[in-house]
Amino acid sequence: RKEVEQDPGPFNVPEGATVAFNCTYSNSASQSFFWYRQDCRKEPKLLMSVYSSGNEDGRFTAQLNRASQYISLLIRDSKLSDSATYLCVVKKGDDYKLSFGAGTTVTVRA
Protein backbone atom coordinates (compact mmCIF):
# COMPACT_ATOMS: atom_id res chain seq x y z
CA ARG A 1 0.00 0.00 0.00
CA LYS A 2 1.33 3.46 -0.87
CA GLU A 3 2.15 5.71 2.04
CA VAL A 4 0.16 8.59 0.57
CA GLU A 5 -2.73 8.08 -1.82
CA GLN A 6 -4.62 10.65 -3.83
CA ASP A 7 -7.43 10.62 -6.34
CA PRO A 8 -5.60 11.57 -9.53
CA GLY A 9 -8.63 13.39 -10.94
CA PRO A 10 -8.81 15.31 -13.11
CA PHE A 11 -11.27 17.64 -11.47
CA ASN A 12 -12.64 19.92 -14.19
CA VAL A 13 -14.46 22.90 -12.74
CA PRO A 14 -15.73 26.24 -14.06
CA GLU A 15 -14.26 29.50 -12.85
CA GLY A 16 -15.79 30.55 -9.57
CA ALA A 17 -16.67 27.04 -8.49
CA THR A 18 -15.55 25.30 -5.33
CA VAL A 19 -13.51 22.15 -5.62
CA ALA A 20 -12.38 19.84 -2.85
CA PHE A 21 -10.36 16.67 -2.72
CA ASN A 22 -8.74 14.40 -0.18
CA CYS A 23 -5.62 12.43 0.38
CA THR A 24 -5.17 9.48 2.71
CA TYR A 25 -2.00 8.43 4.50
CA SER A 26 -1.15 5.03 5.88
CA ASN A 27 1.28 5.75 8.68
CA SER A 28 -0.41 6.80 11.90
CA ALA A 29 2.94 8.13 13.14
CA SER A 30 2.77 10.91 10.56
CA GLN A 31 3.06 14.28 12.22
CA SER A 32 3.34 16.98 9.62
CA PHE A 33 1.24 17.55 6.55
CA PHE A 34 1.52 19.83 3.56
CA TRP A 35 -0.04 20.62 0.23
CA TYR A 36 2.36 21.37 -2.61
CA ARG A 37 1.35 22.67 -6.01
CA GLN A 38 2.99 21.57 -9.24
CA ASP A 39 2.32 23.31 -12.53
CA CYS A 40 2.80 21.42 -15.76
CA ARG A 41 6.49 20.69 -16.38
CA LYS A 42 7.49 22.78 -13.35
CA GLU A 43 8.86 21.97 -9.92
CA PRO A 44 6.63 21.49 -6.86
CA LYS A 45 6.13 24.50 -4.61
CA LEU A 46 4.73 24.64 -1.11
CA LEU A 47 1.12 25.78 -1.10
CA MET A 48 0.37 25.48 2.59
CA SER A 49 1.03 23.49 5.72
CA VAL A 50 -1.88 21.66 7.29
CA TYR A 51 -2.50 22.16 10.98
CA SER A 52 -4.51 19.96 13.31
CA SER A 53 -7.21 22.56 13.77
CA GLY A 54 -7.48 23.22 10.04
CA ASN A 55 -6.29 26.38 8.41
CA GLU A 56 -7.13 28.82 5.67
CA ASP A 57 -4.95 30.77 3.31
CA GLY A 58 -7.10 33.05 1.22
CA ARG A 59 -9.31 30.89 -0.97
CA PHE A 60 -7.62 27.68 0.18
CA THR A 61 -8.72 25.67 3.21
CA ALA A 62 -6.91 22.61 4.49
CA GLN A 63 -8.28 20.12 7.00
CA LEU A 64 -6.70 17.20 8.83
CA ASN A 65 -8.60 14.20 10.16
CA ARG A 66 -6.19 12.14 12.23
CA ALA A 67 -8.75 9.53 13.21
CA SER A 68 -9.46 8.65 9.60
CA GLN A 69 -5.98 9.55 8.43
CA TYR A 70 -6.90 11.92 5.68
CA ILE A 71 -6.17 15.49 4.65
CA SER A 72 -8.37 17.64 2.49
CA LEU A 73 -7.91 20.74 0.38
CA LEU A 74 -10.76 23.01 -0.63
CA ILE A 75 -10.43 25.78 -3.18
CA ARG A 76 -13.14 28.43 -3.23
CA ASP A 77 -13.92 30.79 -6.09
CA SER A 78 -11.61 28.91 -8.44
CA LYS A 79 -9.40 30.91 -10.80
CA LEU A 80 -7.92 29.80 -14.09
CA SER A 81 -4.54 30.11 -12.41
CA ASP A 82 -5.50 27.42 -9.91
CA SER A 83 -5.15 24.82 -12.66
CA ALA A 84 -2.33 22.58 -11.46
CA THR A 85 -1.55 19.28 -9.82
CA TYR A 86 -1.85 19.34 -6.04
CA LEU A 87 0.51 17.07 -4.15
CA CYS A 88 -0.30 15.80 -0.69
CA VAL A 89 2.83 15.49 1.46
CA VAL A 90 3.30 13.76 4.79
CA LYS A 91 6.19 13.65 7.27
CA LYS A 92 6.70 11.35 10.25
CA GLY A 93 7.73 12.94 13.54
CA ASP A 94 11.31 14.11 13.44
CA ASP A 95 11.98 12.20 10.25
CA TYR A 96 13.64 14.26 7.54
CA LYS A 97 11.88 12.50 4.71
CA LEU A 98 8.74 13.78 3.06
CA SER A 99 6.39 11.30 1.41
CA PHE A 100 4.62 12.64 -1.66
CA GLY A 101 1.34 11.54 -3.14
CA ALA A 102 1.08 11.22 -6.91
CA GLY A 103 -1.08 14.33 -7.07
CA THR A 104 -4.60 15.44 -7.91
CA THR A 105 -5.02 17.37 -11.14
CA VAL A 106 -7.38 20.34 -11.14
CA THR A 107 -8.38 22.13 -14.33
CA VAL A 108 -10.36 25.35 -14.06
CA ARG A 109 -12.12 26.35 -17.26
CA ALA A 110 -13.39 29.76 -18.31
Add this chain to the structure above:
Amino acid sequence: GAGVSQSPSNKVTEKGKDVELRCDPISGHTALYWYRQSLGQGLEFLIYFQGNSAPDKSGLPSDRFSAERTGGSVSTLTIQRTQQEDSAVYLCASSPRGGLEQYFGPGTRLTVT
Protein backbone atom coordinates in the same frame (compact mmCIF):
# COMPACT_ATOMS: atom_id res chain seq x y z
CA GLY B 1 17.47 35.48 -3.32
CA ALA B 2 18.72 32.70 -5.55
CA GLY B 3 16.73 29.50 -5.49
CA VAL B 4 17.84 25.95 -6.13
CA SER B 5 19.45 25.57 -9.53
CA GLN B 6 20.03 22.42 -11.51
CA SER B 7 22.00 21.66 -14.63
CA PRO B 8 21.60 20.68 -17.31
CA SER B 9 17.92 21.44 -17.74
CA ASN B 10 17.65 18.77 -20.41
CA LYS B 11 19.88 15.83 -21.18
CA VAL B 12 19.52 13.32 -23.97
CA THR B 13 21.90 10.40 -23.82
CA GLU B 14 22.35 7.05 -25.43
CA LYS B 15 21.68 3.87 -23.54
CA GLY B 16 24.82 2.69 -21.79
CA LYS B 17 26.39 6.13 -21.34
CA ASP B 18 27.08 7.73 -17.97
CA VAL B 19 25.45 11.04 -16.98
CA GLU B 20 26.07 13.58 -14.23
CA LEU B 21 23.35 15.84 -12.93
CA ARG B 22 24.20 18.83 -10.79
CA CYS B 23 22.31 20.62 -8.04
CA ASP B 24 23.17 23.95 -6.40
CA PRO B 25 21.07 24.30 -3.25
CA ILE B 26 20.02 27.54 -1.61
CA SER B 27 22.95 29.01 0.26
CA GLY B 28 22.97 27.92 3.90
CA HIS B 29 20.59 25.01 3.44
CA THR B 30 22.14 21.98 5.10
CA ALA B 31 19.67 19.38 3.84
CA LEU B 32 19.58 18.31 0.21
CA TYR B 33 17.31 15.77 -1.46
CA TRP B 34 17.19 14.08 -4.84
CA TYR B 35 13.92 12.83 -6.30
CA ARG B 36 12.86 11.27 -9.56
CA GLN B 37 9.54 11.93 -11.25
CA SER B 38 8.41 9.84 -14.18
CA LEU B 39 5.64 11.06 -16.48
CA GLY B 40 2.36 11.24 -14.60
CA GLN B 41 3.88 9.78 -11.46
CA GLY B 42 4.57 11.10 -8.00
CA LEU B 43 7.97 12.00 -6.64
CA GLU B 44 10.22 9.05 -5.92
CA PHE B 45 12.75 9.72 -3.14
CA LEU B 46 16.31 8.82 -4.12
CA ILE B 47 18.74 10.14 -1.52
CA TYR B 48 19.09 12.64 1.31
CA PHE B 49 22.16 14.60 2.40
CA GLN B 50 22.66 16.32 5.73
CA GLY B 51 25.78 18.38 5.15
CA ASN B 52 28.10 16.14 3.12
CA SER B 53 26.79 12.93 4.64
CA ALA B 54 24.12 10.76 3.08
CA PRO B 55 22.38 9.01 5.98
CA ASP B 56 19.74 7.59 3.70
CA LYS B 57 20.54 6.15 0.30
CA SER B 58 17.67 3.72 0.44
CA GLY B 59 15.85 5.22 -2.50
CA LEU B 60 18.62 4.74 -5.05
CA PRO B 61 17.11 2.27 -7.55
CA SER B 62 20.30 0.36 -8.30
CA ASP B 63 24.06 0.43 -7.85
CA ARG B 64 24.29 2.33 -11.12
CA PHE B 65 23.10 5.39 -9.20
CA SER B 66 25.39 7.33 -6.88
CA ALA B 67 25.49 10.81 -5.44
CA GLU B 68 27.90 12.99 -3.59
CA ARG B 69 27.89 16.39 -2.00
CA THR B 70 30.94 18.50 -1.38
CA GLY B 71 31.52 21.50 0.85
CA GLY B 72 28.00 21.14 2.19
CA SER B 73 26.78 22.73 -1.01
CA VAL B 74 26.79 21.39 -4.57
CA SER B 75 25.60 17.86 -5.16
CA THR B 76 26.09 15.59 -8.15
CA LEU B 77 23.90 12.62 -9.03
CA THR B 78 25.64 10.15 -11.33
CA ILE B 79 23.91 7.45 -13.32
CA GLN B 80 26.22 4.90 -14.88
CA ARG B 81 25.36 2.75 -17.89
CA THR B 82 22.03 4.49 -18.37
CA GLN B 83 18.95 2.48 -19.29
CA GLN B 84 15.75 3.62 -20.96
CA GLU B 85 13.84 3.21 -17.70
CA ASP B 86 16.09 5.91 -16.20
CA SER B 87 14.29 8.49 -18.36
CA ALA B 88 12.55 10.89 -15.99
CA VAL B 89 12.77 14.34 -14.46
CA TYR B 90 15.35 14.43 -11.67
CA LEU B 91 14.46 17.01 -9.05
CA CYS B 92 16.69 18.37 -6.34
CA ALA B 93 15.38 20.11 -3.24
CA SER B 94 17.04 21.82 -0.32
CA SER B 95 15.86 22.68 3.15
CA PRO B 96 17.30 24.73 6.01
CA ARG B 97 17.53 21.43 7.85
CA GLY B 98 16.06 18.01 7.39
CA GLY B 99 12.33 17.73 7.64
CA LEU B 100 11.37 21.31 7.02
CA GLU B 101 9.81 22.83 3.94
CA GLN B 102 11.68 21.83 0.83
CA TYR B 103 12.51 24.18 -2.01
CA PHE B 104 12.77 22.51 -5.36
CA GLY B 105 14.95 23.23 -8.33
CA PRO B 106 13.51 23.23 -11.86
CA GLY B 107 14.73 19.69 -12.50
CA THR B 108 16.78 17.95 -15.15
CA ARG B 109 14.77 16.15 -17.81
CA LEU B 110 16.75 13.03 -18.73
CA THR B 111 15.93 11.09 -21.88
CA VAL B 112 17.76 7.86 -22.58
CA THR B 113 17.48 6.75 -26.20
